Amino acid sequence: MAMRQTPLTCSGHTRPVVDLAFSGITPYGYFLISACKDGKPMLRQGDTGDWIGTFLGHKGAVWGATLNKEATKAATAAADFTAKVWDAVTGDEVLTLAHKHIVKSVNFTEDSTCLLTGGNDKVLRIYDLGKPEAEPLEIAGHTSAIKKALWCNNDQQILSAADDRTVRLWDKNTKEAVKTLAFDASVSSMEYIPDGEILVITYGRTIAFYNANSLDLIKAVDAPASIHSASLHPEKDFFVAGGDDFKLYKYDYTTKEEMESYKGHFGPIHCVRFSPDGELYASGSEDGTLRLWQTAVGKTYGLWKCVLPENLDGKYNTAI
């Protein structure tokens, strides 16, 4: 029997959720951090959405949030002109990195020793977390606010997307732009998949996939509405996207065909990401909620329970 997707709603934020990130898989499961305009980023258990804690300290909207692979550290980027590093186990603030303007993006290296930041002052900064007092390495070049900055190619290169409608690939050591991609519209989101070196970029109604080394286009798909974020499944068989029409779209990556669309959010979707095991994806919206969606609808996983037809006596049925 075909099942209808039951998204799990994570409430708690009081303003739009603008960014979210998953950790890697740890001995305690995997975790999810959400960035919110209410200034209070939250940590949740990744497979259930259960709230674990709120990082308190920012004095403005939090625009970007990330976790390191082990989920022991978190970093956030905010409108209060700071990026902060947190202990993701205790919730304590570990470091405040002052910037000259709104910070939009933060990203750890694989070994969590360095933090990359980018924001409205158009400069990429690399902080050595072992020497927090030292001046960061700066990479200038973008002519507008940086929206997203990511480490790639074994942390030797940096990918950045800015409001100047370019995506640039930088060499960390020479601080030079190795390649530049120019677009007709502002890039709304970027995701880097290390395994396979794929870059997922969204702009306008397009979801485009690039080779992260050469920045050659692999393929592109147009959605029915303006897309704000997309994510490729770890096995690269599908991708999901969400944007202005409040819906989440699921596409077959190989054939580029739209497979499903899901309603549920009450506002535009700002961010969407697959979990590290690919079993679910999380979406953050203008409506202030995060929703968790099953990749394989009907499968028993996390809080979702596969109930065989003869056991459907209404006891567990809590469709929202």
Next chain:
Amino acid sequence: MSGMKTPVSVLRLPRGPEPNSRGFDPTSPRFIALCPTTLPSSSSSSGSADEEEQRLRAELRERFLRTLLLMTGKRVRFDMHEHVRVHARFGASDIDVLNLQVCDLETPLGVQREALLRSQDVIACSFEV
């Protein structure tokens, strides 16, 4: 039949934030495994350090509340974010000190008879005792 898909069953909803706590449960397996040194010890030395801290906190809190009482009815200068400085007559604060009720607030646009100032926007207040 095609419109009659059964929704997937759910064990419960995801747990939301606790109202009075920032979370990060120190009794969780992950916390205990990764932060053994931050567990409160039962030795008397750390116990008295906690008590001393509690005493100091209580003293600071009392001082703050008495300052608010003393400020009532007085003309106060509020230094706020974005280099804003205004004068007003202080009335009261709400229970969580989220808002400050003032009257005759002098602003660049004129004098506001009654106003509420958001505490989070205020950096400092000064007044003549």
